[in-house]
Amino acid sequence: MNRILARTALILLAAIIGLYLLLPVLVVVPMSLSSSSFLTFPPKELSLRWYQQLLDDPSWGRSAFASLKVALLSATVSVILGTLAALALVRGRFPFRNAVTAVLLAPLIVPYVIVGLAVYIAFLNLGLTETTLGFVLVHTCLGVPYVMINVSTGLVSVDRRLEMASMNLGAGPVSTFFRITLPLILPSVLAGALFAFITSWDEVVTAIFLSGPDMTTMPVKMWSGIRVQVDPAVAAVSSLSLLVIISTFLLMGAVKMIRKMIDRRASLTMNEGI
Amino acid sequence: MSVAAGTRAALRQPAPPSFASKIKNFLRIDGWGALVLPLLVFLILVFILPLFVMLQKSFTDPTFGWQNYTAIFAQSVYVKVLGNTFLTAAIVTAVTLLLAFPYAYLMTLATPKWRTVMLVLVLVPFWTSILVRSFALVLLLRDTGVLNSLAQDAGLIAEPVTIIRTMSGVVIGMVQVALPFAVLPIYATMRTIDRRLLQAAEGLGDRPSGAFLRIFVPLSLPGVAAAILLTFVQALGYYITPALLGGPKNTMIGELIVQQVSTVLRFGFAAALATMLLVTTFLLIGLASKYFDLQKHLMGQS
């Protein structure tokens, strides 16, 4: 009896926590459809007014483009550097292993405010603030540990004998990497790329330091839109941003399902053959 | 017979290596190992070097010396910010733990389907920007916000309850951000606990609640410790959430750093604050990594 009571309380608590986790994510969508400039809830009447405003104001488009450019570039650089480092971590031998690993993982631990201030001070003299290059350099630091972690996990499960077999069959080390190893760790590489992309796309703290009239990423523009008073257009941007992320997850789920379906068909044909 | 043979083979030792060859062996780097160099050089140049530039700035801007550090403790405003930072981080950590522990525990009890749902719930905010979530909390919690107007319409309250720009607002916002980082390590540890131990304890005459407290809770402590550390260290450095949901009285160190740079251009002072935060972070991490494998928890985060 006591146990049932405890369970019920537990489930109730979990439900409240679940709501607490989810509600802030979902509430922006209906609010962005409100026609009132005070973003009332529930919206008195629905309108796409704030979405229209996004289209009308070219600075939103500019910052979205800047963000996209930075996120794509830094995800690309992260994938290359992170995959190479993962290969070294899993396969290689190098001195000061613990210290090196600590440096590679440090961006996960150092508060972004500190990173922002440090690179701002350093970049100011180099003229790298408010430049795509500056943003890409910093966001690569923040995204690259995720690539490294994902790819390392993937690499550990790759059977070394496959690479040995490839070399025995006449492929050199580089050819073996691209034909055997890379295809096998591709899912991990892609997951790492996605992590790095989203990290950059959402990143606001270091971006606040690096942004200015010449270049402002979208999160920074959203930030200035809500810092002082609430700009309803931010609700529209947030909803769009959510849409992108949710559809990414749905897409990944769909890919997984399709693969499962193919696998199942394959096993059916196998049984026919035997 | 092959066992004995193996030890005999092991006894045939080559001559002990010289000191120089030992050093050479230690410094050896192979073809795979060399692949760490591009990222290492990149991070040293783009990440580590700026941190040192910042450190140097804290001692040289505007003049050489400790004055930026003494300035922090000379004025009660700044000392208050430091105190508030630690207080807020501690409260956030405590609340997060209180929520994360039962949530993770329920995850271990749930059916696979519900477990996935609970996991997704934890991960969705993980992947939506802190900015969007903090903004949404403002919309929900402000005086004219969703919760207040719903409660007023339902007649539960007469006047709106002020949450935004108070400590509760900051805590509500930061706990929401911190929850995933606490739930995941706790769940990862709880999952490995053998449930038969609880049955065994009950079989030996302990009450279910006693078995839970004496067996399950102690076994889950490594995950809890990791969660406390991650949450607390992260909370020290938060900027966005306290800036949006807190008032002037709730200023934390992150906000102070940004203020000092953007409004009064006191680079050296901001650098000193940042250095203090950085050193605190590293000390806490270093201390904790003595007690458990932090690398594993960081690596396991994905």
Place this chain on the structure above:
Amino acid sequence: MTKSQETQYESSGAPIRISGISKTYKELTVLDSVDLDIRGGEFLTLLGASGSGKSTLLNILAGFVKPSGGTIEVDGVDVSRLPPHKRGLGMVFQHYALFPHMSVAENVAYPLKRLGVPKAEIIRRVGEALDMVDLGRMANRKPTEISGGQQQRVALARAIVFRPRVLLMDEPLGALDKMLREQLQLEIRKLHKDIGITFVFVTHDQDEALTMSDRIALLKDGQIVQLGTPEELYNAPSCRYAAEFVGVSNIFQGSIKNSAFIDGQHAREFKLPLGHAKEGTGLMIRPEHMRVSPAGQITNTIHDQIGATVEDCIYLGSSRTVQARTDAGALLIARTEVPRSPDGIHAGAQIQMHWEAADARVLA
């Protein structure tokens, strides 16, 4: 296999000369200056207990492990410094190592593509190789979609499709069940006859080694303790280890004095076979040469004999195994054909075990 295919794959096997190959890991000596001449076209098996260094030696041949010393010559050319992909030796791995993201046909085509063979010829040769291992209709399956035995055959096809002059195999049958293993043993043996290249085969299974090999190199602690045909290994083991590792044996410990073997344990003297060695520490009699008679019954007086008590008597259909213990505590085993087994042999019975001196072997 058809005649035309046979000529397709016919090539002469390359001889391999292994000289002074050593390998040490930190403190551990895994191979201790191994010398071995492998003849072109022969089926040579590296046999040894787990950890004896078989895989290490094979991996040194293939180029995956750098030896600490010594050289490898294939067909008179020193390949010690060549990377694996330039050695042109085929290899079948433990657990096959088929590329999971490629179909069976793509797996087999892989080495041909690396060699830049024209596309039409790749298709033809892949087809041939798959037909050879009877897997033509599985060409488009993925490795996970075929059985273990079929995977094994694909690995074989992939290893020979580029016509290497040497094929290395590391316990290729280890993961298969007994029936399948025996079938594939015969198939691999036949493949060896058909394509005529040098096979170097690693196993820790003595039966497998005896069935398949032209010659066996027996490894112990990183050294070759005996090299010879299966018959030589079985009939004339060089040492106690070889006698115990290959087949079952009864061994008396002692020394040779005045052209007789002195068994210290039983305080007995046994006759020696003609042409025996001057030195030795053991005398071995295989179970099939060991006869049994009930105690007291007069046996052939020329035979050496020793009294023992039967512990167990195992009926195996075509034969019977008798386990008996001497008064000094040594366990002896005799295998007798069932009809010849005399009455009065049962657990607890006192018996005489006896043998012809010509069937005994002196162990170094």
